[in-house]
Amino acid sequence: MNMPVVPMEVLKQHLIDPEICIRCNTCEETCPIDAITHDENNYVVKADVCNGCMACISPCPTGAIDNWRTVLKAEAYGIDEQFTWDELPASKPLEEAAALSEQAAFAAEGDADPHALVSGALVPPWSAAKPYVNLYTHKSPLTATVVGNYRLTDESAPRSTPAADIHHIVLDFGATPFPVLEGQSIGILPPGTTADGKPHHARQYSIASPRNGERPGYNNLALTVKRVTQDHAGNAADGVCSNYLCDLKKGDTVTVIGPFGATFLMPNHPNSHLLMICTGTGSAPMRAMTEYRRRRRMKGATGKLMLFFGARTKEELPYFGPLTNLPKDFIDTNLAFSRTPGQAKRYVQDAMRERSADVAQLLKDDQTYIYVCGLRGMEEGVLQVLREIAEDHGLGWPALWERLKREGRLHLETY
Numbered sequence: 358m359n360m361p362v363v364p365m366e367v368l369k370q371h372l373i374d375p376e377i378c379i380r381c382n383t384c385e386e387t388c389p390i391d392a393i394t395h396d397e398n399n400y401v402v403k404a405d406v407c408n409g410c411m412a413c414i415s416p417c418p419t420g421a422i423d424n425w426r427t428v429l430k431a432e433a434y435g436i437d438e439q440f441t442w443d444e445l446p447a448s449k450p451l452e453e454a455a456a457l458s459e460q461a462a463f464a465a466e467g468d469a470d471p472h473a474l475v476s477g478a479l480v481p482p483w484s485a486a487k488p489y490v491n492l493y494t495h496k497s498p499l500t501a502t503v504v505g506n507y508r509l510t511d512e513s514a515p516r517s518t519p520a521a522d523i524h525h526i527v528l529d530f531g532a533t534p535f536p537v538l539e540g541q542s543i544g545i546l547p548p549g550t551t552a553d554g555k556p557h558h559a560r561q562y563s564i565a566s567p568r569n570g571e572r573p574g575y576n577n578l579a580l581t582v583k584r585v586t587q588d589h590a591g592n593a594a595d596g597v598c599s600n601y602l603c604d605l606k607k608g609d610t611v612t613v614i615g616p617f618g619a620t621f622l623m624p625n626h627p628n629s630h631l632l633m634i635c636t637g638t639g640s641a642p643m644r645a646m647t648e649y650r651r652r653r654r655m656k657g658a659t660g661k662l663m664l665f666f667g668a669r670t671k672e673e674l675p676y677f678g679p680l681t682n683l684p685k686d687f688i689d690t691n692l693a694f695s696r697t698p699g700q701a702k703r704y705v706q707d708a709m710r711e712r713s714a715d716v717a718q719l720l721k722d723d724q725t726y727i728y729v730c731g732l733r734g735m736e737e738g739v740l741q742v743l744r745e746i747a748e749d750h751g752l753g754w755p756a757l758w759e760r761l762k763r764e765g766r767l768h769l770e771t772y
């Protein structure tokens with residue numbers, strides 16, 4: 358007797374490589390349908406939720422996100438299993454996988470528009486330089502030498518305040534190639550192990566210096582590192598990597614991976630405007646871009662620079678001195694302090710509202726590129742105020758927002 362044939366349901370399962378992932382949260386934040394989650398060990402994808410829309414693929418700075426295994430749907434790896442992984446499971450034998458993949462299909466393949474639900478652009482500006490990514494990995498990291506470690510914030514800011522102790526750390530790569538662009542980041546592998554004996558995960562830091570070096574013509578770069586002394590709940594807890602970095606001395610060596618990031622990049626056409634909005638150490642990429650523009654200033658860069666920068670107090674604002682010394686006709690700097698004694702709390706959004714006519718001018722201009730970097734909470738507030746300003750000035754926000762994303766003109770990096 359012939360039994361009815363029950364089709365085997367096959368799934369091209371989306372997985373994240375725990376060996377490469379730097380736990381930056383970009384994928385979880387980007388996923389429009391909450392298919393990605395994490396524990397203290399790994400970032401993982403829920404097989405029953407992911408629809409393969411690919412929105413998370415290009416924002417991932419390392420490429421850890423772009424891993425797929427063809428499996429029987431009934432045998433998909435669950436998130437509890439993925440949380441325990443130190444590496445991805447081996448692929449199925451090729452013939453089997455090939456046969457299975459012929460049948461594999463994403464639930465929403467073909468009709469998902471990743472741009473529709475993601476807040477920022479998935480593509481770089483058209484004139485961005487081509488970045489190198491993943492030149493050095495966990496398996497083949499690079500050693501850099503500390504050539505400078507300076508405290509940026511005023512000493513009067515007490516160490517017990519989390520944002521108070523911010524360092525400018527310069528790493529030199531000697532003769533080893535490490536080409537970077539403004540807006541990219543690197544990973545630092547702190548020495549030692551976790552309580553259960555595993556090596557620490559890499560920590561990601563935005564590069565604070567321009568492509569041609571912290572010192573022009575040198576193979577070095579700068580990082581902006583805040584010493585973490587409290588956990589998210591406000592309990593005393595020293596951050597593993599930030600404390601390691603802030604305590605480094607000149608001549609010490611550091612293990613580095615990267616570079617990472619292929620979208621949060623600056624335009625290179627000289628008439629492009631930069632609208633930069635940041636809080637705290639989110640200023641690192643803004644410093645890199647501003648400094649690159651400053652160095653190129655004599656060579657025909659006519660675009661405007663407008664910066665909104667938030668910190669608790671003046672003393673806790675990294676780069677306060679150098680920033681306020683930049684000529685007004687070069688950069689339009691707007692500071693917002695939230696905890697100045699005797700003054701009302703002010704966020705970057707408030708400063709943007711006060712300058713709404715000028716922000717609207719930039720929003721109207723097709724040459725404007727917007728960069729937002731800092732606390733996750735600010736992202737919603739900043740998008741909201743951009744919407745308000747656009748609509749108050751007769752610009753339809755939904756269409757403009759879509760266009761900014763499509764044209765690589767709105768970049769968000771929040772944590």
Ligand code: A2P
Nearest residue numbers: 520636637667668669695696704705734735738
């Ligand atoms: P607050 O005083 O309310 O914490 P941090 O020092 O923690 O890195 O924060 C940098 C600045 O960002 C601080 O002034 C902080 O204000 C501010 N901030 C906190 N939440 C938001 C938000 N949702 N939008 C904009 N700024 C914020």
